[in-house]
Amino acid sequence: MKEEVFYGRGMKKIRSDYPEIYDAIIKLNDAVYTGKALDYKTQKLIAIGIAASRCDESATERQMRSAVKELGVTSDEIADVLRVVLLLSGMPSFTKGMRILEEIEK
């Protein structure tokens, strides 16, 4: 797990100060993203949907960036995730997600 990409700056402190938490997170992360039936890319798209749905801007941006960088996820694929966000979570979540997508594309 490349923790900087996934979880941002907070993880460095966790590794040095709370190693037992760090180890548990690594183990959890591996168990989560080793799905039986869905590939990693599909799980990543789901993660974008959940983060955007909560209007959590920093988590949404991090999820989108790592999806684009690591997995070559396209803007149209992210927009298709955001369509579902629009229907299930309303306009503010959707437009916020679109704005983040626009910034990432630059």
Added chain:
Amino acid sequence: MKEEVFYGRGMKKIRSDYPEIYDAIIKLNDAVYTGKALDYKTQKLIAIGIAASRCDESATERQMRSAVKELGVTSDEIADVLRVVLLLSGMPSFTKGMRILEEIEK
């Protein structure tokens, strides 16, 4: 759109009493689920993730049921969605989702 499957009982009242809202929802639903890049099944899995992430039991159950019935989504696929929910939204959302999945399997 089969509104009973998707949205439950509330939709009947909307169609009869507020037809202009009903029409707007149909149009929105069609625009959302006609993605450019992702297929309907992937979007449906994202919808399950968002609903489960919010601990919204009735919406989660409805999304799961329609995914299984219409698209033949398997339990392992839904469990892989719930793995992401565990990492991003914590244990209560995850166990609630697992419990709903168990009931649906019966």
Added chain:
Amino acid sequence: MKEEVFYGRGMKKIRSDYPEIYDAIIKLNDAVYTGKALDYKTQKLIAIGIAASRCDESATERQMRSAVKELGVTSDEIADVLRVVLLLSGMPSFTKGMRILEEIEK
């Protein structure tokens, strides 16, 4: 304040066991619903919108019931609140609100 109508069964215990909390809630409730510019009915409609937006079924039902009973709020007025919920919070909140409205009308 008619606490049974507004806040349900939990308030009786608060009044007997935690009177200082009860007094603070009464004072807060009075300060909240004695607006400078908006009338009580408009504030009540806002309360319905907030409760429905959070998918909080029991609070939504209680707010709707007290609005209808005390203030004569109509179904069309509640539906107009739920329209805003649809746009800002998505389909699950909206259909849940509509279902509660339907039950109240009976």
Added chain:
Amino acid sequence: MKEEVFYGRGMKKIRSDYPEIYDAIIKLNDAVYTGKALDYKTQKLIAIGIAASRCDESATERQMRSAVKELGVTSDEIADVLRVVLLLSGMPSFTKGMRILEEIEK
């Protein structure tokens, strides 16, 4: 609909890249804000309450600004909305809303 005022920058991208979503949003927006019983101003106040209740700062600011600019909503009216937010959603949502109101007044 003046999409810049209502929904911010994200809408331009939606109009050019995903016109079918844009059309669906316009139709939904019109159906939502053409209430049967409540006027546009009351619906706008409900929208402020929902956005503030979720601690969504950018959506709250946008809703407040458009309410003041388009409809001449006063600070006391917005404060009366925030009173309901205080009772239903607690201090952090309320003080955040008050801080945004204060910035808008400048």
Added chain:
Amino acid sequence: MKEEVFYGRGMKKIRSDYPEIYDAIIKLNDAVYTGKALDYKTQKLIAIGIAASRCDESATERQMRSAVKELGVTSDEIADVLRVVLLLSGMPSFTKGMRILEEIEK
């Protein structure tokens, strides 16, 4: 970890069908509740506060029951947690928590 007490029925299915997720949860649970500075009881009270704050009834009830049963947490201690919920998350979360507490006391 007594998973039935903590997490309810959903955990049995996880143990049998998804053992790698089960193992990761056990490890995480242990790392979480082996705090450096706070005792288990204080962490449990925090868990009640978080669950009640989200209006998540089943998780709140489970947290309260296990706190009372395993750790001898008193009603007054839980009520003191709910006071903080009232201030930070508003009346609906608070009264819902009080109602659950009342049922547990029976």
Added chain:
Amino acid sequence: MKEEVFYGRGMKKIRSDYPEIYDAIIKLNDAVYTGKALDYKTQKLIAIGIAASRCDESATERQMRSAVKELGVTSDEIADVLRVVLLLSGMPSFTKGMRILEEIEK
């Protein structure tokens, strides 16, 4: 109550423009933080857990700062609160809380 520390800038406007709301908040704040069974520090830790759990950055920072400054709460104690947040609310809330803690330590 030192309102600047607790609630930030928004409170000044409330005191001058809406004194009846200000008085009700003071009364509520006093009733909340005069617990029957838990001390103020434990209630403060619960408040940090609730704020962090919601990904509400400004409220989390304010709660953490006042806990450290007024009550001498340590970093390890705050980290133990965040462990519970990790289990109940997932990684984004946890890493955000850790990042805020890191900034406060500087």
